[in-house]
Amino acid sequence: MCKFNKLSVFFAALLFFSLCQASNKIGLVLDKGGKDDKSFNSAAYEGAMKAQKELGIELKYVEAMDSNALESLHRSFAKRGFDLVIGVGFAQAEAVNKIAAQFPQTKFALIDGEAKQPNVKNLLFEEHEGSFVVGVLAAMASKSGKVGFIGGMDIPLIRRFELGFREGIKFQNPKGSLESNYIGVTGEAWNNPAKAKELALSQFAKGVDVVFVAAGASGTGVFDAAEEKKKLAIGVDSNQNWMKPGFILTSMMKRVDVAVYETIKEVHQNKFSGGTFRFGLKNSGVDYALDSFNKNLMTPEMKKRADDVKIQISSGKIKVSDFYKVKR
Amino acid sequence: MTGLPWLDELISLVLATLRSATPLIFAALGGFFSERSGTVQISLEGQMLMGALTGAVIALKTGNPYLGFICGGLAGVFVTLVFAVFSLKLRMDQIVLGTGLNILAMGLAPFVTKVFFDSTGSTPSLPAESRFTSEPMFLLFALIPLLLWWFAKTKSSLYVQFAGENPTILSSLGKSVLKIRLYSLMTCGLLAGFGGASLSLFLASAYSPNMTAGRGFIALAALIFGKWKPGPTIAACLFFAFIDSLQVQLQGSGLPVQFIQILPYLVTVVALAGFFGRSRAPAAIGKPLEESK
Numbered sequence: 021m022c023k024f025n026k027l028s029v030f031f032a033a034l035l036f037f038s039l040c041q042a043s044n045k046i047g048l049v050l051d052k053g054g055k056d057d058k059s060f061n062s063a064a065y066e067g068a069m070k071a072q073k074e075l076g077i078e079l080k081y082v083e084a085m086d087s088n089a090l091e092s093l094h095r096s097f098a099k100r101g102f103d104l105v106i107g108v109g110f111a112q113a114e115a116v117n118k119i120a121a122q123f124p125q126t127k128f129a130l131i132d133g134e135a136k137q138p139n140v141k142n143l144l145f146e147e148h149e150g151s152f153v154v155g156v157l158a159a160m161a162s163k164s165g166k167v168g169f170i171g172g173m174d175i176p177l178i179r180r181f182e183l184g185f186r187e188g189i190k191f192q193n194p195k196g197s198l199e200s201n202y203i204g205v206t207g208e209a210w211n212n213p214a215k216a217k218e219l220a221l222s223q224f225a226k227g228v229d230v231v232f233v234a235a236g237a238s239g240t241g242v243f244d245a246a247e248e249k250k251k252l253a254i255g256v257d258s259n260q261n262w263m264k265p266g267f268i269l270t271s272m273m274k275r276v277d278v279a280v281y282e283t284i285k286e287v288h289q290n291k292f293s294g295g296t297f298r299f300g301l302k303n304s305g306v307d308y309a310l311d312s313f314n315k316n317l318m319t320p321e322m323k324k325r326a327d328d329v330k331i332q333i334s335s336g337k338i339k340v341s342d343f344y345k346v347k348r
Numbered sequence: 349m350t351g352l353p354w355l356d357e358l359i360s361l362v363l364a365t366l367r368s369a370t371p372l373i374f375a376a377l378g379g380f381f382s383e384r385s386g387t388v389q390i391s392l393e394g395q396m397l398m399g400a401l402t403g404a405v406i407a408l409k410t411g412n413p414y415l416g417f418i419c420g421g422l423a424g425v426f427v428t429l430v431f432a433v434f435s436l437k438l439r440m441d442q443i444v445l446g447t448g449l450n451i452l453a454m455g456l457a458p459f460v461t462k463v464f465f466d467s468t469g470s471t472p473s474l475p476a477e478s479r480f481t482s483e484p485m486f487l488l489f490a491l492i493p494l495l496l497w498w499f500a501k502t503k504s505s506l507y508v509q510f511a512g513e514n515p516t517i518l519s520s521l522g523k524s525v526l527k528i529r530l531y532s533l534m535t536c537g538l539l540a541g542f543g544g545a546s547l548s549l550f551l552a553s554a555y556s557p558n559m560t561a562g563r564g565f566i567a568l569a570a571l572i573f574g575k576w577k578p579g580p581t582i583a584a585c586l587f588f589a590f591i592d593s594l595q596v597q598l599q600g601s602g603l604p605v606q607f608i609q610i611l612p613y614l615v616t617v618v619a620l621a622g623f624f625g626r627s628r629a630p631a632a633i634g635k636p637l638e639e640s641k
Contacts, residue, residue: 054557056467083468201599205606208561214551215561215596218364222596225360237556240473244553247476263473 044104044288046071047097048081048280049090051109053210055083057237060257060276064108064131067280075288087207090115098123104287106280107131110177111207116140127292129283131276132177134296142296143279147177147272148184149333150306151232152340154254154272155188156329157308158230160322161252161269165196168228170219170242172235173209174202180343181234181256181272187340191329199223203238213241220245220253230254230269243268252317261313269317271309275299302334361593367551369589370485371396371560374543375567376574376581377495378424378536384576385532386512386525387435388634390446392540393564394453395424399544401457404471404555405464411478417545424541427453428533436526436533439636454558461555469557471548479553484546492582499578508532512630515637525637540564569616576630588612 048068055065065081072079080097084090090107094115097105106129107116113133120128120137128140135142158167167189171178182200189196201219203209216238220231224245232254233242239256246253246267255261255271279299286292299305308326310318332338375392382389402423407416427449434440458469465471499505507528510518515525547563548555566588574581595608 052557054467054469056470201596205609208558211556211558212561213553213556213559214368214547215592217551218368218593219596219599222360222364222593225356237470240554240556241552248481 044075044077044284045100045102046077046079046284046287047102047105048079049093049097049105049107049112050081050083051111051210051236052084052086052207053236055081057210058258058260058263059236059239059255060274061108061236063258063274063276064106064280066258067277068106068284070277071281071284071288075285077284077288084112087111091118094119094128095122098126101126103127104129104284104292106283107133108276109133110175127287127294129280131279138294141283141292141294143276143283144296144298145274145276145279145305146298146300146342147181147274147306148187148340148342149301150272150274150308151181151184152188152191152333152338153301153308153326153329154232154270155185156192157188157270157318157322157326158185158232158252158254159189159192159196160319160325161317162193162196162230164227164229165193166226166228167196167198168220168223168231169198169200170216170223170231170233170235171200171202172204172238173207174205176343178202178234181232183343183346184340185232188329191338192325199226199228203235210236210238213238213244215241217241217245221249224249224251232256232272234272255309259309259311261309261311265313266317268314270314273307273309275305275307279305300334301330357597361590361597364593364596365586365590366485366489367482367589368592369586370488371543371547371551371563372567372570372585372589373488373492373582374484374546375540375564376570376585377578378539378543379568379571380536380576380578380581381508381532381539382428382536383571383633384512384630385508385529386515386630386632386635387431387529387533387536388442388446389536390443390565390568391427391431391449391453392536392543392567393560393562394446394450395427395537395540396544396547396560396564397450397453397457397558398423398427399541400548400559401460401471401544401555402541403545404474404548405460407474407478407549408471409464411475413474413478413480413483413549416478416549417480417484417542420545420549421538421541424537424539424544425534426537427541428537431537432530432533436529436637442634450564457555457557471555473554474549476553480546480550482550484542484550487542488546496578509630512632515632540567543567566612569613572620572629573616575628587615591615 050061053061104127108131110132116130117135120140131143186198220242230252233239234256243264252269257274260271261268379389399420403416403420406419407413461467511528570584573584591612
């Protein structure tokens with residue numbers, strides 16, 4: 021009798037596991053900032069959570085404590101038969117490229133990077149377009165004409181934000197100036213709010229009154245500084261308006277959540293295809309955030325102007341320089 | 349705002365220096381106690397991390413930054429108590445132990461935040477009323493003269509120094525070297541914990557993963573640069589913080605930022621090479637006590 025019981029438990033377990041396998045298994049490899057950076061990684065995590073809730077997929081996420089771990093994280097997901105492995109962040113391009121070649125049956129998605137394998141879907145965002153729009157808004161909100169930019173790690177991706185932002189300011193106010201700072205040159209720059217705050221305070225001391233921060237989890241330091249000095253900050257990646265209502269003018273949203281959700285949905289419906297996909301203003305992949313937290317900071321003219329600029333960029337009337345292309 | 353732009357910039361530079369020096373000085377003074385009493389201390393980083401984490405967690409749960417700050421210090425003490433058990437009692441190699449504790453602190457933080465906030469490695473942001481505006485800085489600068497006086501004038505400071513230089517003399521006087529090293533270690537933990545807590549409660553507004561960003565090691569470099577003396581060590585911390593703030597100001601001025609960022613380390617290396625006089629570690633540092641005390 022006892023033996024029989026054990027056997028039935030075993031079969032029940034087997035049945036259970038086979039049922040599990042029927043639902044799509046999605047692995048999410050987050051970047052150093054972690055799922056609670058309230059910015060880039062949080063957006064990816066939210067997209068995946070939404071997919072879990074609505075599509076009933078099975079989600080496992082890991083956070084890369086250091087870049088050397090990326091490859092083995094991707095490999096372990098692929099080995100365990102996950103249907104889709106999503107790499108979040110430019111730093112994962114190499115790891116995804118290598119592992120995707122080793123596991124051609126597994127589907128991969130890569131955000132902010134390009135891997136040239138047929139089973140990889142590269143999700144790229146036109147950050148310069150969105151940054152241009154918030155640049156216009158910053159120039160309109162600034163009383164001194166001095167606007168600031170604080171980047172996390174000094175890499176081409178963040179330079180792309182800066183260049184678009186700079187052009188947006190000049191477009192709106194040719195006399196406006198941009199004060200630009202970077203937190204550091206290593207991955208630690210995404211996690212150094214104390215340094216970010218110092219940079220913001222020094223910019224405010226120089227007369228800057230609106231600061232756009234693209235620095236992952238370090239961004240909170242800039243928001244603190246804005247609150248202390250009663251100035252304005254602009255958030256990035258996620259909608260960060262709620263973090264310090266009244267001090268965050270708007271957020272340059274990269275709809276990483278939408279991209280992640282849509283990719284998972286494609287896998288779920290068996291419509292996945294590899295290649296490179298770009299998310300710009302045209303398909304609302306990047307946008308500025310407007311909600312109840314910042315509606316008192318944005319005048320009707322600002323909103324009108326921003327929407328106008330958005331249309332002009334989408335239609336190609338305004339050309340925003342792309343740092344990736346300018347450099348070459 | 350004085351109306352003079354250069355004066356404004358100078359003031360903001362000085363204030364930035366004092367702010368970013370605060371966690372460094374706390375940690376370096378902690379390291380001072382530990383190393384002068386004969387214990388190699390490379391786990392300042394871990395003590396700071398635990399201080400920063402505990403400070404943020406307690407301040408979030410109670411809404412009281414002072415309570416958070418004190419608990420942050422106690423968390424540092426806890427780390428050094430573990431250190432003491434292994435180094436003083438079990439006579440483990442202090443470098444290995446210090447490295448181990450640093451890694452342990454890094455791993456413990458995500459675990460704690462997962463349990464309390466379901467977040468891997470960071471705490472939610474502290475509201476403005478449950479964090480400091482500048483109190484840890486004032487506490488530190490009130491503490492410094494007291495400490496300098498203690499170092500120069502008191503008998504107990506001599507005991508600490510002898511524990512690091514020549515423990516046999518101390519034990520021949522009937523003093524327990526073990527006890528003196530233990531108390532010095534605890535003081536070290538308290539100060540380094542305060543340093544960490546001032547990072548999460550004062551310079552930032554939450555705990556984020558590895559937020560110390562190497563400050564424990566920079567503090568150690570300052571201690572060596574300062575020749576294991578309190579005054580010069582504090583000066584070295586201020587110098588490092590000044591370079592850091594200067595680099596913030598100089599960004600965008602055309603000078604490569606990377607160059608300014610290496611300056612503190614370059615100066616340390618040059619200093620250690622003997623250009624500013626010899627920097628000598630306490631003689632008995634890192635040596636476990638003889639079995640017969």
